[in-house]
Amino acid sequence: MKKRYALLVLVTLAFAACSKKSDVTPADPATVVAGTYAMTNLRYDSAGVSVYNITLPANSISGTIVARRDSATVIYTTYTIKQTGYSDYNDTFGQLKLQGTTAPYDIYYGANKVGTTDGKTFTIDYSYTDQGTTYREVYAGQKQ
Numbered sequence: 001m002k003k004r005y006a007l008l009v010l011v012t013l014a015f016a017a018c019s020k021k022s023d024v025t026p027a028d029p030a031t032v033v034a035g036t037y038a039m040t041n042l043r044y045d046s047a048g049v050s051v052y053n054i055t056l057p058a059n060s061i062s063g064t065i066v067a068r069r070d071s072a073t074v075i076y077t078t079y080t081i082k083q084t085g086y087s088d089y090n091d092t093f094g095q096l097k098l099q100g101t102t103a104p105y106d107i108y109y110g111a112n113k114v115g116t117t118d119g120k121t122f123t124i125d126y127s128y129t130d131q132g133t134t135y136r137e138v139y140a141g142q143k144q
Helices: 002-017 029-033
Strands: 035-046 049-055 061-071 074-083 089-099 105-109 112-117 121-130 133-143
Touching (some): 029 074, 029 089, 061 121, 061 133
Antiparallel strands (some): 035 133, 061 074, 089 105, 121 133
């Protein structure tokens, strides 16, 4: 009888050890990425010439990037640049799509890739042309 009881206990423990209750379901990309990022770099180039490339925070300048989850693969992103003695500058990147099943994720605005993120760092790096001149803007941050 004791052997049967011991066998029953061992079988029960074996099943309990194989339970999937402790398995963690991976979060969707937007849940991983959503949050506030302290800006670490702000860069602007015009016609291939660096106008500024600032490592933040610097002197009296700092900034944040905020990514809000809109759906499993879509985030709505805004940013704020602060400079002592001036009003805050607030702007938006708008709705951005995350592509990829695991980090790092590519960030798309429409059909154009504009950045990457892994949920710890967030970088928007895009170029555009206006009246024949190509401009490049880079906004990078570290999750707070």
